[in-house]
Amino acid sequence: MRSYVCTRCSNLLELVKDGPVSRSGLYGEVGQPGVWRFRKALPLEAEVKAVSLSEGGTPLVLVSRVAAKVGLKWLYVKNEGQNPSGSFKDRGMTVSVTRAVQGGAKLLVCASTGNTAASMAAYAARAGVTAMVTVPAGKVASGKLAQVYAYGAKMIRVEGDFDAALQITLKAASEIKELSVMNSINPYRIEGQKTNAYEIFEQLGYKVPDYVVLPVGNAGNISAIWKGFKELKEWGISSSLPHMVGVQAAGAQPIVEAFEHGRDSVRAVQPKTIASAINIGNPASWKKALVALRDSKGIALAVTDEETIAARMELASTEGIFVEPASAVPLAALKKLKGKIEKDATVVCICTGNGLKDQESVKVQLDSTPLVATPEQLVSLLAKTA
Numbered sequence: 001m002r003s004y005v006c007t008r009c010s011n012l013l014e015l016v017k018d019g020p021v022s023r024s025g026l027y028g029e030v031g032q033p034g035v036w037r038f039r040k041a042l043p044l045e046a047e048v049k050a051v052s053l054s055e056g057g058t059p060l061v062l063v064s065r066v067a068a069k070v071g072l073k074w075l076y077v078k079n080e081g082q083n084p085s086g087s088f089k090d091r092g093m094t095v096s097v098t099r100a101v102q103g104g105a106k107l108l109v110c111a112s113t114g115n116t117a118a119s120m121a122a123y124a125a126r127a128g129v130t131a132m133v134t135v136p137a138g139k140v141a142s143g144k145l146a147q148v149y150a151y152g153a154k155m156i157r158v159e160g161d162f163d164a165a166l167q168i169t170l171k172a173a174s175e176i177k178e179l180s181v182m183n184s185i186n187p188y189r190i191e192g193q194k195t196n197a198y199e200i201f202e203q204l205g206y207k208v209p210d211y212v213v214l215p216v217g218n219a220g221n222i223s224a225i226w227k228g229f230k231e232l233k234e235w236g237i238s239s240s241l242p243h244m245v246g247v248q249a250a251g252a253q254p255i256v257e258a259f260e261h262g263r264d265s266v267r268a269v270q271p272k273t274i275a276s277a278i279n280i281g282n283p284a285s286w287k288k289a290l291v292a293l294r295d296s297k298g299i300a301l302a303v304t305d306e307e308t309i310a311a312r313m314e315l316a317s318t319e320g321i322f323v324e325p326a327s328a329v330p331l332a333a334l335k336k337l338k339g340k341i342e343k344d345a346t347v348v349c350i351c352t353g354n355g356l357k358d359q360e361s362v363k364v365q366l367d368s369t370p371l372v373a374t375p376e377q378l379v380s381l382l383a384k385t386a
């Protein structure tokens, strides 16, 4: 395995590319949907064939009813659950798998709380290479496990949490050179995920949002989206930057704690949250996350599982957008921040994963659901509701 850590500063490596220096340069790639539309901003040669499932290009939806409840006017949901495998991971995976396959990789590996595994398995299938995933035993939503199986990946359960799975996976990869690691320590993942910033900017009519609110687990996504917005500004395409609002679960909030206490390192915790995708106690990209939060004059806060589940139900039942628990933490956070963000601010919540992946946490009360057998019974029932 190649090393992704700088030997001098021990930070994770980052790819730097001279970008397109004009808006038309960045947005002008016609005929390519989503992520690969931004090929000029990705560190891959033009002739490399993308391993793609048409990822990216997800909707940015104005959610006025939820906005009113949290004291805002311009609240948007970037619905990343509409990616091919149902989460934002596909943005990064298309780029990292393309790069790995270009370099001759045959065996892809990752540790995962579920979505990375599902995404990697899908892109490995698309590329015709083998996928091996490690997951924390008993801590992954069943919809994600079903995806991994269906896409034909080999799955290994690890005793412990995600942090243990990542640690032993990286150790194995350092000893077996055939393994290519697809976790977000791989900088090509970050390159794909940064395209979300470009899309948001375009979908808002070439405007940078005032706030970007997103869930933080291993902290790759906050690093990536911040990188995307910074590039837009450095290339002269935009003139401002958003405040990044990083949200963790109360039972897994090492980055929030470090940020609040002004510390330059995170203290690993034993994670425990119903939002299994962000059940991470020792995030790999914590340094980049702290930089994004501090440099953007952002906010870091945690929400309880109860607040998360309530926010998830509210988004689904008032706006028709069903997200997984981790994706509801930004909305739960906005409730807590009510009155602290200017009413007229443009706020984008990154809803990272589809609700169908994690059905365990929705208690369907089938026993109390009406049961009919005749048209008369149905008419009488509907008449009472009408």
Ligand SMILES: Cc1ncc(COP(=O)(O)O)c(C=O)c1O
Pocket: 087, 113, 114, 115, 116, 184, 215, 216, 217, 218, 219, 220, 221, 222, 277, 278, 324, 326, 327, 352, 353
């Ligand atoms: C649905 C979902 N939301 C948020 C996250 C957190 O992203 P990151 O680990 O990049 O912070 C994950 C990571 O697995 C995820 O699957």
